[in-house]
Amino acid sequence: MFDVLHKHITSKVSLTPQEWEFITTQCIPKKIRKKQYLLQAGDKAEFFTFVNKGCLRSYTVDDAGEEHVVQFAIEGWWIGDLSAFLTNEHASYNIDALEDTEVLMMERDAQERIIERVPMYERYLRLLLQGNYVAMHRRLVSAISTTAEEKYLRMQKQYPDIMQRVPQHMIASYLGLKPETLSRIRKKIASDK
Amino acid sequence: MFDVLHKHITSKVSLTPQEWEFITTQCIPKKIRKKQYLLQAGDKAEFFTFVNKGCLRSYTVDDAGEEHVVQFAIEGWWIGDLSAFLTNEHASYNIDALEDTEVLMMERDAQERIIERVPMYERYLRLLLQGNYVAMHRRLVSAISTTAEEKYLRMQKQYPDIMQRVPQHMIASYLGLKPETLSRIRKKIASDK
DNA sequence: CTAAATCATTGATCTAGATCAATGCCTTTT
């Protein structure tokens, strides 16, 4: 149940058995069926979520009603509207399940209780954020300064596992492309080699 | 000399006078003349930099020799190649001064010494990262899902101070646009109202 | 104070990717 999270945390910091025990008491396990929502825009963003098994995606809906995929999360990833979680505001993203999924949910207060009791947890959070920051930076630079084809190839290289599990039109959305464009790019790449 | 940094840190966490004193011993003040480099791609990224006064920018140069502005930093901002700093690798960004600038430089080891001695500094770093993460997320979503005009208007709204200090073609680069395009957008906006 | 860069603006094209539309292929659902 908690194996994946344990591995994830202890790969970054070390914990005493008591500390780990305490952390597990602060997590709420939950199962989500494919297509169900975990969070909807406008909800209070009371929790952050760790994926044990399965696949989730977060996305925004713009004024024109268009969906934009912000993040995918598979086993071993955290997902949530960090901005709303931190500022205690209403979520501006939706999160739903792309597969039947098992998660651990951690409420804001639980998070804070852990920080109080488990000193190294603060470092874990910092390291987690650092990693995400660096990854997002790469994505941003790629978004601003490369062609559609290059974006696709980079993603292929960086997240081959996700590319295989997720519908193609959602990958297009994640990259800021239209499904038709991605389809043509794939065709071109296939014929190139 | 250290006022700006002191204000910045204590706005997020509280420190004892001794702790603050220790932090100041770990900073290296430096002045940089306009157009000088603070960091060049390929350098070891040994430090992270806090801006006391003035304005810096970080940018990449792509295969075609084109510059892409990644970040601006004015008084009260940190700047550096975080990715390279964390992983102890060579920088992939350049950083140079857009005005005569005063900074405090903190080496990786100094950073770690502070974390050892000043427990709340870890939280400061986490909060700093969180804020940056949220801001970058906004930028990414805007980059992927909005028109050039909207990007410009958003930036105007979010960083009016930077917009006034920085050459227009660098703002274009930051937004992933060409200078000509930004010029036309500005013209259109001016005529709209 | 003058010459030389550097920068913003404007006009005339070009093009990557979007949009519109149609077809067939898988998944779900019944």
Place this chain on the structure above:
DNA sequence: AAAAGGCATTGATCTAGATCAATGATTTAG
């Protein structure tokens, strides 16, 4: 197993923004 809704693919256009080019304006250097 049939029907239906969601997907990927392909073709025919369209368009936002890029590119190329020229002209002033403004900054910088000597």
